[in-house]
Amino acid sequence: MSNSDDIVTTSNGLGYTSNSAAHPESLVKPPMAPTAGEDTIEIKIEFGGGLHLLFSSQPSHKINVPRNIANSEDGQPQPVNMRYLVKWMKSNLLSEREEMFGDGDGVRPGILVLINDADWELEGELEYELRDRDEVVFISTLHGG
Amino acid sequence: MDTQIEASTSTLPPVEEVPLSLDEYIRYGRQMIMPGFGLPAQLRLKNAKVAVVGAGGLGCPTLQYLAASGVGTIAIFDHDTVSLSNLHRQILHTTDRVGMNKAESACITLSANNPSVNLIPHPVPITPSTAISLLQPYSILVDCTDRPLTRYLLSDASVRLGMTLVSGAAISSAGQWAVYGGSTRAGKRRACYRCIWPSVLPGSGGKCEEEGVWGVVTGLVGTGMAGEVIKLITGKEDQEPLLHLHHLCSNPLIRTIRMKGPSPKCIACGPSATITDDLDVYGYESFCAGAMGPEVDEETGLVEGREGERINVKELSVLLSSDSQISLVDTRPPVEYGICSLPGSINIPLPSILKDTSSIPPTDEVIFLCRRGNDSQIAAEALRKISGEKRIRDVKGGLRAWSREIDPEFPVY
Numbered sequence: 001m002s003n004s005d006d007i008v009t010t011s012n013g014l015g016y017t018s019n020s021a022a023h024p025e026s027l028v029k030p031p032m033a034p035t036a037g038e039d040t041i042e043i044k045i046e047f048g049g050g051l052h053l054l055f056s057s058q059p060s061h062k063i064n065v066p067r068n069i070a071n072s073e074d075g076q077p078q079p080v081n082m083r084y085l086v087k088w089m090k091s092n093l094l095s096e097r098e099e100m101f102g103d104g105d106g107v108r109p110g111i112l113v114l115i116n117d118a119d120w121e122l123e124g125e126l127e128y129e130l131r132d133r134d135e136v137v138f139i140s141t142l143h144g145g
Numbered sequence: 146m147d148t149q150i151e152a153s154t155s156t157l158p159p160v161e162e163v164p165l166s167l168d169e170y171i172r173y174g175r176q177m178i179m180p181g182f183g184l185p186a187q188l189r190l191k192n193a194k195v196a197v198v199g200a201g202g203l204g205c206p207t208l209q210y211l212a213a214s215g216v217g218t219i220a221i222f223d224h225d226t227v228s229l230s231n232l233h234r235q236i237l238h239t240t241d242r243v244g245m246n247k248a249e250s251a252c253i254t255l256s257a258n259n260p261s262v263n264l265i266p267h268p269v270p271i272t273p274s275t276a277i278s279l280l281q282p283y284s285i286l287v288d289c290t291d292r293p294l295t296r297y298l299l300s301d302a303s304v305r306l307g308m309t310l311v312s313g314a315a316i317s318s319a320g321q322w323a324v325y326g327g328s329t330r331a332g333k334r335r336a337c338y339r340c341i342w343p344s345v346l347p348g349s350g351g352k353c354e355e356e357g358v359w360g361v362v363t364g365l366v367g368t369g370m371a372g373e374v375i376k377l378i379t380g381k382e383d384q385e386p387l388l389h390l391h392h393l394c395s396n397p398l399i400r401t402i403r404m405k406g407p408s409p410k411c412i413a414c415g416p417s418a419t420i421t422d423d424l425d426v427y428g429y430e431s432f433c434a435g436a437m438g439p440e441v442d443e444e445t446g447l448v449e450g451r452e453g454e455r456i457n458v459k460e461l462s463v464l465l466s467s468d469s470q471i472s473l474v475d476t477r478p479p480v481e482y483g484i485c486s487l488p489g490s491i492n493i494p495l496p497s498i499l500k501d502t503s504s505i506p507p508t509d510e511v512i513f514l515c516r517r518g519n520d521s522q523i524a525a526e527a528l529r530k531i532s533g534e535k536r537i538r539d540v541k542g543g544l545r546a547w548s549r550e551i552d553p554e555f556p557v558y
Binding site: 048049050059108109110111112114117118119121122137139140141142143144145 | 199201202203204289290291292293296313314315316317319320321341342343344345346349350351352353356358363388390392395400401402403404405436
């Protein structure tokens with residue numbers, strides 16, 4: 001019954017369990033939108049410290065996002081950034097309540113965001129311009145010992 | 146006579162005072178011969194004064210390697226006692242020392258390995274009013290505790306004392322550790338624990354007792370923490386601050402990430418810090434309140450419960466031996482139900498019940514049961530809301546109480 005997948009998907013460092021963890025049959029496959037193509041880039045998203053429970057209990061996701069998006073002020077095309085990705089995750093990937101993950105345009109304090117193995121504060125946070133095959137990791141702290 | 150001896154020894158070169166005992170050259174030889182280690186690193190270890198808080202899952206492996214490698218003075222703080230359920234991971238303690246204070250038990254094992262280490266057991270808790278004075282004598286602080294309150298308290302105390310903090314955590318199959326505070330050799334200040342984790346996520350205070358933990362996960366994290374301490378003492382610490390994340394089933398096994406620098410907004414180490422040496426005035430309890438679930442008393446449960454809604458295990462025992470048509474629903478996770486269960490009970494985990502109550506058998510009476518009597522109460526309340534005509538009750542104290550009061554042969558885990 002128990003295998004390493006069980007350990008990855010149902011065992012976590014947080015005190016809560018999500019409905020989807022208890023009911024793997026209810027998992028909805030995350031959308032791949034938009035489909036891969038010349039005008040999209042591939043981003044790998046990973047969750048640690050139990051945060052995957054907010055995202056259909058899947059610790060790792062590969063998604064495609066547009067290479068360019070419209071600038072919010074002048075509508076001119078600009079490279080896709082973390083602001084877009086976090087917003088996209090909230091509306092497409094998040095399987096639990098938004099306040100468990102988001103805070104304004106960003107993420108809640110207490111969730112650490114890593115871009116290619118560096119704290120995103122070192123990379124420009126929400127303004128960081130994503131490149132093809134970037135890896136973005138979201139983790140929360142653990143307290144047990 | 147005297148001149149004769151002088152004459153006979155004068156042919157040998159003068160003996161300089163050796164800084165280690167001859168046994169110590171043998172004991173530490175295998176690490177001293179490593180390039181870049183040598184006698185200087187061994188002497189730094191010998192002169193180091195380290196405080197380790199917590200002699201549990203993380204503390205045991207940390208302490209084991211610190212003492213064995215020759216850290217000269219180690220203070221061990223733990224007010225808890227050894228219990229049988231600790232031994233699968235807290236490998237310094239032994240079966241015959243169940244009930245002994247953990248700091249004292251750890252010292253017995255450590256001094257058997259290395260009698261030359263000055264071990265100072267402190268069988269007392271570290272509190273906001275005692276932290277600064279208890280930790281003052283030491284230069285490196287190692288946080289091997291298991292709850293948010295002590296983590297933030299130790300971080301704040303280390304900032305006030307200018308100590309470097311090595312802090313780690315582990316639960317379930319995951320763990321993390323890092324060096325916080327102080328400065329790198331290049332003079333770059335490190336972020337403190339609060340800079341990186343400015344607030345406590347609700348529900349993040351999970352306990353190993355509830356969620357379980359792999360012994361090898363605390364072992365790996367504690368060993369990593371000891372490695373950081375030894376690197377700090379011997380001047381071989383990482384050039385830039387790193388955070389290590391471990392999951393037993395991940396590839397790579399340990400993910401290492403670059404941490405940001407100190408936060409200018411940090412209330413402990415920032416330019417407008419509000420936390421002072423008077424740690425007592427900072428409300429640690431309220432700051433960490435969201436992390437843990439509510440403290441639950443076995444008799445009252447999560448909520449008081451109205452008349453006739455809760456039964457005790459004696460009443461359950463009578464009901465089970467009668468021939469009344471009752472469904473006994475065990476709300477624990479399937480893995481726990483598989484460890485032990487009452488004959489005649491059926492397993493419907495709490496999340497299933499909260500999602501959909503149709504799996505509960507359509508008997509007139511339902512009794513909910515769980516490990517301690519909390520989840521079963523939530524299940525009873527949920528079913529009561531949608532089916533008014535049923536008689537729905539839950540068992541106070543759950544299977545723990547059953548084992549204690551009805552059947553001592555029923556396993557407690």
